[in-house]
Amino acid sequence: MLWGASLGALEIRQEGGATRLSARFPYGAATELAPGRHEIIAPRAFANRIEQRGEIHLLAQHDYARPLASTAAGTLSLRSTDLAVEIEATVDGGTSWARDFLAAHAAGLIRGLSPGFRVAAGGERIEQRGGGLLRTITRADLFEVSAVTVPAYPQAQIEARSWEMHQDRQPFRGAVHHLNRWRL
Numbered sequence: 001m002l003w004g005a006s007l008g009a010l011e012i013r014q015e016g017g018a019t020r021l022s023a024r025f026p027y028g029a030a031t032e033l034a035p036g037r038h039e040i041i042a043p044r045a046f047a048n049r050i051e052q053r054g055e056i057h058l059l060a061q062h063d064y065a066r067p068l069a070s071t072a073a074g075t076l077s078l079r080s081t082d083l084a085v086e087i088e089a090t091v092d093g094g095t096s097w098a099r100d101f102l103a104a105h106a107a108g109l110i111r112g113l114s115p116g117f118r119v120a121a122g123g124e125r126i127e128q129r130g131g132g133l134l135r136t137i138t139r140a141d142l143f144e145v146s147a148v149t150v151p152a153y154p155q156a157q158i159e160a161r162s163w164e165m166h167q168d169r170q171p172f173r174g175a176v177h178h179l180n181r182w183r184l
Contacts, residue, residue, distance in 0.1 A: 023087040036132025046142040047080035066097040112151030116144040
């Protein structure tokens with residue numbers, strides 16, 4: 001699985017008894033996911049699913065068993081601009097994982113934001129750059145955003161990702177496991 005995020009992207013404030021979360025995931029920021037393996041998410045790459053108002057979740061640590069908010073519940077709103085995905089959420093502390101998340105954030109332990117997505121057909125470009133590869137994601141279906149401890153953007157973090165090159169210069173995706181369906 002892969003995640004992308006930006007450190008310091010989460011802001012939480014209390015408003016009349018509700019806990020509001022504001023976050024931004026910047027487009028166009030490059031990161032090195034592994035030595036010689038760079039990635040950029042192009043401006044408005046996530047816009048299609050956001051503008052179609054598909055169901056998107058805010059999760060704790062990419063765990064669907066720990067939802068914090070969702071568009072279907074009316075507690076999450078997202079907006080895609082040329083610069084970033086802007087996120088506003090109301091987090092209800094009525095569940096143990098939401099209280100744990102709020103306490104961890106207050107302690108400075110969770111500050112990153114990370115999108116969970118599937119790259120759409122034809123939605124990426126792979127280029128050789130120097131001795132490495134640059135993957136630019138131009139179109140992807142966003143399914144969730146997560147508050148995370150260690151985000152991949154701007155520092156590298158990888159799980160279950162293969163970047164082997166074939167003769168046609170496309171990355172080898174390896175065996176596809178059903179749990180990796182949101183991230184390629």
